[in-house]
Structures are given as structure tokens and as C-alpha cells.
Amino acid sequence: MDSTLPSTLTLGGIFPSSGGWEVGPSVFPAFQMAIEEINENDALLPGTELKYYLNDSSCDEVVGQSKVMWQNTYPRSIDMILGDGCSVACEAEARLAQIWKMPQISWGCTSPSLSNKEKFPFFLRTVSPDTITAAAFSSYIHELTPWRKVAWISEDALLFTMTHDSFRAAQVGLDDPIEIVAHEVFVAGDGVATDLELRMKAIKDTGVRIFVINCYTGNARRLFKIAKKLGMTNEGYQIFVGGGVAECVLANPACPIDGIIEETDEELKEAVHGALFTYMPFAPKGEPRYEDFLNKMVSRLGLSGPSLVNAYAVAAYEAVYSYAHAAHSFSGNIRSDQSEFMSHLRTSSCPGVLSNVTYDEFGDRMSTVAVANFDYGLNEDSNGLWLTTHSFNANEGIVSVGSYQTVYTGGTTNQPPVASATIIDVAGNASVGLPFILSIVAAAIFVITIVVIYFRRNEQKLGLERKADHMRMNSMRLENEKLHENLKMLQQYSKEEIDMIEGQIVSFRASFSKKNANDAEVGTVNARRDMAKLLIPASELESEELLGKGSFGEVHKSKYR
Known part of the structure; x- marks a missing residue:
């Protein structure tokens, strides 16, 4: 170990405790526990103390980025970012990590976009990207069901839209591909409830009975209740829930919602019964490291049993250990040789709770995902909320777990049939149907x-x-004909005649004395009235061209216009 390792290393912990996914309170205790254990372990980072800041990103990119900036603003400073859990915030924070050349290890961000190492070179994660969620759904539907037409409804975030795109890409090259009939995308915010209902109606109108909900927890809860209202949680439908947020759809000790640790919304519980979702799997029972971790978390949080420990707590715990082991084995200066340390961290390995923590070329931890069933707590082997029915990994595909019989949407064990209604696909093709x-x-x-x-x-x-x-x-x-007739008549007068008429007017006016001014004015008015009968005002002439024709036109233009 290099002697230049500092006496303290500070971790910037980012855990969403509000916003779209309020998972932070059930996860950051594992982060704190890992730091305490490492500080007490003389064999790991001896002479170096781990410290930390803890902030809530609210599952918001602006808030997340501002909290990380606060953590690294004088007099505070951090050596790495540990978080986020929400991909929209992770992407914003990862841009700061790139600017600062600071390692970031996420315990919950699953957006496929974060695998882009050109765009996010300092980002790693101890969870799998949602490309594996898309592959798991595709494998499940293709291998275990006759369904070949599905619909999606996604929140307008790269995390969710790219999961849909990954599902579509998984169909390329298959002999019997699954067709995405419709993809409804909504924007979270004010008025979203009305928008969600309109989009769910649009999906129902296609006639498809199999659909995927892909969004953060708050909107997933709304969508389930809307689906129930529209009759889309009845027998004959099947709902899949993408993203690792599904285990927080119902409030539970592992994922409190607004401080509630036990779901009280009976309508929602009925709506989710039988839905299928993916989540980060637990290790097999009896695994010593895993059992030890669960027991410590149960004691720390005061839980009634190990099944209520949030799976993402494991990922946060392992992220701290991954950083500590890499720092311990690095031969350079961790603060000045930042790019070299990042390369070392990406290729390092350490013991984990579920398995050894290693990263692939994209900075992802590829692992198995579980496919679970919301079982309404009806099965004694479940944790009261869901039951794992299958697992999936890229090498083995979809594999059944145990002898549990899958319960489908509506609480039935009968697999929904292929929809017989007319379905319009994304290309505008339609199967024949009289209605x-x-x-x-x-x-x-x-x-x-x-x-x-x-x-x-x-x-x-x-x-x-x-x-x-x-x-x-x-x-x-x-009017033009009349004008031309007048012009012809007026042009018969010569210049001498016009001069004579004007001379008579002048002579007439001069014959009045000043004392008869009023009479003179009257006489002048009368004379001019008589003249008006002979002269055409300029406003009545068609154009300057007509004004220029004939001797009278010249006089009129110069003296009376």
C-alpha cells in the first residue's frame, strides 16, 4: 500500500428519501454500517478513516447535482460519490464526477445509458442495468407464454424509455418475436393523473391484454389504481412492472412510503395482486456472508425478520467495500492520480455479500435478476408482499425457482389467453375483426x-x-367612361379661354371695396361655385398620366390641385 494514502477519505452518500422513489431510509443504514466496519478493521485501510456526508437527491437531477456540489464545496470536500439510486439524478451527478475526475459508484441506478463509458467514464455500479430487466421479460414471455403482443407505458425518463428500447431490440433475430402494439410515454408532474388515465384507455382500446408499467413508484401506484378502475386488473390481463422500483409499490418496512411501513390501501393491494416484476435477488438461504449481513441489518433497523431487508441495501454495502478495497491496494496517490485510480477501481475485485464484486467493461455488475409475483401475502413462503417465481441471467435464460405456481393478474393461476380482440400494431397493420x-x-x-x-x-x-x-x-x-367624357369636354377649352375666365374673376373681385368685404366674399364664393361646374377636382382624375394630357390638364394640375 502506498504511504501517500491520506489519513481520511470522505464519501459523498446520495440516497433518495423523497420524490419518486423513497428508498433511502432503508438503504443508507447499510452504507453507514459498512463504513463503521471498515474503520474498525485494522487489516483494511489501516491509518485511514472513512468519513461521509449523507444527502437526499429527491430522485431529481437538479437536486441531486446540487447536493453533490454542496458536498464538494469548500470547506467540505469528498473523494468519491456513492450513489445515487435514481438514474435521472445519477446521470446529472456523473457529469460532475467526470469534471472532477472522481469515482462514482451507484447502488441503484439501472439506466442502460449509464453503460456508455465515453459519456460517463467515472461511473460504476454494483447493480445490473435494466437491459437485463428487458431481457428477463422478453425471455419470460417468449419461453413460458403464448403471448406475442404487448403494450408499454413508460415515464419520460431515459431510464425507462431505454428499457423499452432494449426489449424491442431483444426481439431482433427471433423466429417468433414479441410485437409491441403500443408505447405510451407520459411526463410526470401536475396533471399527470388525467394523462395517465387517457394513456391507459388508449392501451385498453388496442385490445392487447399484456402490458408493462415502467416508471417510478409514485406513478406506478397511480397506474395500478387506474388499471383497476378500467377493468385492466381483472382475470385475462397480465401486468409486468419494470425497473427495480417495483418492490416499493406497496409500502413496507424495507421501503417506507411517506413514513408508512405497512400498506393500508386495500384497493391498491388488490390491484397489484398477481403482477410480475423484476428485482435484485437475494442470495440463497444459508450463505454465511449473506446471513450475517441480514442479521446485522435486522438488528440495526429493528425489523421483524430478514425478509424485510431491502435488496438495494446489499448493493450500497458492497459499493463501500469495493471502494475501500481498491483504495487499499492502489499503489499511487489516490487524489492526484485520479484517472489511474479509476482504472484500478474498475478492474478490482472484492468479496461481496451476494458474490464477488466485479465490474465489466461498461462498469456494470452483471448478475441474476429475480422475477417475482405480488402474491398479496397469501403464500406462507413469501415475505408478505411478493414471492420469487423465476430467476434470469444471460447465460441460463429464465429458470423456475422452487415449486411455486405463478399467480397472474386478478389473482388467478390460469394463464391469460392470447387476446382475441383486433389489435393495431405499431406499423398500422390490423388483424381482421368486424367491429x-x-x-x-x-x-x-x-x-x-x-x-x-x-x-x-x-x-x-x-x-x-x-x-x-x-x-x-x-x-x-x-366611372372611367364618365371621366373620359368630361376630359374630352374640358380639353376643348384653350389656354387663352382659361386665362380670360381667370382674368374676369380677378376683375370681379377687385370691383368690391373693403367696406363691402362681406359682399365681395359672397361674390367670390358664387364665382368659384360657377367655376367648380367647369373644373374637375384633382381627386376625381384617374391618374397623373391623365392630368398631363391637354392644355386644361396642365393648368388644373398647377393651380388647383
Whole structure:
């Protein structure tokens, strides 16, 4: 071990305790426990004390990034980021890790986008990306059921939309691929409840009976209740829930919701009964390291039993040990040789609770995921909320676990049949069905009728406008003819005649004395009124071109315009 290892290393712990996934309180105790154990272990990082900050990201990218910045702002400083659990926050925090050249190990971020090492070179995780969730669902449906048409509803976050894309990609090359009939994407926020109901109705209207809910916990709870309202949790439907957040859909000691550790919403519990979801699996019973971890967590949290320990607590615990072992074995300066230390951390290995902690070329910990059944606590072997029925990994595919019989949505053990209703696929193709054909014909007739009415009314309007234009043109033609006649008459006067008329006016005005000014004004007005009968005001002439023609036109233009 290099003697330049500092006397203290500070970990920036990021655990969402509010927002879309309130899992932090059941996970960060494992983070704290690992730090305490390492500080008490003279064989690991002797002479170095681990310290930490602990913050809530609220499952929000802006909040998460600001909390990490707070942790690393003078007089505070951190040596690594341990977190987040929410991928939207992880991605924002990973950008800071890249700028600072600081290692980040996540215990819960599963977005496939985080496997991009060009974009996130300092990011590692002790969980699997959701590409394995997509593969698990694909394998389950393809190998164990006759269903070949499904629908998705996803929250508008890269984590969830990329999981859908991974599922679609998994169908490439298959002889009998699963068809995604519809993919509804919603934006979380104000008014989301109304939007969710509209999108669930759209899925129901396709006729598909198998669908995947892929979002954070708060909206997953809403979607289950909407599905129940629409009759989509009855027998004949099947719901899958993507992402590791599913185990928090129902409040439980391992995942409290608003401080509640036991679900009280009976309607929600009924709605989720029989849904299938993936989550990070527990180790087999009897594994010494795992049993030891569970016992310590039960004691620390005061739980009634080990089944209530959150699976992500294991990942957070292992993340701390992964960093500590890499720091212990690094031969350089952990703070100045940052890129070298990151390469060392990525290729290191250490004992874990579930298995040895190692990372692949993408910084991911590829492992098995469990497929579990919300069983409503009806099976004595369950933990009161769900029961693991299958496991999946890339090498073995989907494998049954135990002798448990899967319970499907609606609480039945009968596998939902292939939907017989007409289904419109993403390419716009349709299977033949009389109700659908009649509805399309009716819609087409309605559209054609509206179009015909519109064009007829438009044609009538245009006809009236053409008639009005024609009348205006006739009026203008008559006015022009009258104008030309007046011009011909006026052009008969010579310049001498005009001068004579003006001379008479001047002479007439001069004949009045000042004392008869009023009479003179009257006489002038009368004379000008007579002249007005002969002269055409400039405003009545068609153009300057007409004003320039004839001797009178020149006089009128210069003196009276």
C-alpha cells in the first residue's frame, strides 16, 4: 500500500428519501454500517478513516447535482460519490464526477445509458442495468407464454424509455418475436393523473391484454389504481412492472412510503395482486456472508425478520467495500492520480455479500435478476408482499425457482389467453375483426361528409365574392367612361379661354371695396361655385398620366390641385 494514502477519505452518500422513489431510509443504514466496519478493521485501510456526508437527491437531477456540489464545496470536500439510486439524478451527478475526475459508484441506478463509458467514464455500479430487466421479460414471455403482443407505458425518463428500447431490440433475430402494439410515454408532474388515465384507455382500446408499467413508484401506484378502475386488473390481463422500483409499490418496512411501513390501501393491494416484476435477488438461504449481513441489518433497523431487508441495501454495502478495497491496494496517490485510480477501481475485485464484486467493461455488475409475483401475502413462503417465481441471467435464460405456481393478474393461476380482440400494431397493420372494420368505415364516412360540406360552403362563399368583384368592376368601368367624357369636354377649352375666365374673376373681385368685404366674399364664393361646374377636382382624375394630357390638364394640375 502506498504511504501517500491520506489519513481520511470522505464519501459523498446520495440516497433518495423523497420524490419518486423513497428508498433511502432503508438503504443508507447499510452504507453507514459498512463504513463503521471498515474503520474498525485494522487489516483494511489501516491509518485511514472513512468519513461521509449523507444527502437526499429527491430522485431529481437538479437536486441531486446540487447536493453533490454542496458536498464538494469548500470547506467540505469528498473523494468519491456513492450513489445515487435514481438514474435521472445519477446521470446529472456523473457529469460532475467526470469534471472532477472522481469515482462514482451507484447502488441503484439501472439506466442502460449509464453503460456508455465515453459519456460517463467515472461511473460504476454494483447493480445490473435494466437491459437485463428487458431481457428477463422478453425471455419470460417468449419461453413460458403464448403471448406475442404487448403494450408499454413508460415515464419520460431515459431510464425507462431505454428499457423499452432494449426489449424491442431483444426481439431482433427471433423466429417468433414479441410485437409491441403500443408505447405510451407520459411526463410526470401536475396533471399527470388525467394523462395517465387517457394513456391507459388508449392501451385498453388496442385490445392487447399484456402490458408493462415502467416508471417510478409514485406513478406506478397511480397506474395500478387506474388499471383497476378500467377493468385492466381483472382475470385475462397480465401486468409486468419494470425497473427495480417495483418492490416499493406497496409500502413496507424495507421501503417506507411517506413514513408508512405497512400498506393500508386495500384497493391498491388488490390491484397489484398477481403482477410480475423484476428485482435484485437475494442470495440463497444459508450463505454465511449473506446471513450475517441480514442479521446485522435486522438488528440495526429493528425489523421483524430478514425478509424485510431491502435488496438495494446489499448493493450500497458492497459499493463501500469495493471502494475501500481498491483504495487499499492502489499503489499511487489516490487524489492526484485520479484517472489511474479509476482504472484500478474498475478492474478490482472484492468479496461481496451476494458474490464477488466485479465490474465489466461498461462498469456494470452483471448478475441474476429475480422475477417475482405480488402474491398479496397469501403464500406462507413469501415475505408478505411478493414471492420469487423465476430467476434470469444471460447465460441460463429464465429458470423456475422452487415449486411455486405463478399467480397472474386478478389473482388467478390460469394463464391469460392470447387476446382475441383486433389489435393495431405499431406499423398500422390490423388483424381482421368486424367491429373494427365497421368503426373504421363509420369514421371514414364521417370524415368524407365533413370534407364535402366544407368544400360546398367554401364554393358558395367564393361565388358570392366573385359576384361582388364583378359588380365593383362594372361600377369602375362606368366611372372611367364618365371621366373620359368630361376630359374630352374640358380639353376643348384653350389656354387663352382659361386665362380670360381667370382674368374676369380677378376683375370681379377687385370691383368690391373693403367696406363691402362681406359682399365681395359672397361674390367670390358664387364665382368659384360657377367655376367648380367647369373644373374637375384633382381627386376625381384617374391618374397623373391623365392630368398631363391637354392644355386644361396642365393648368388644373398647377393651380388647383
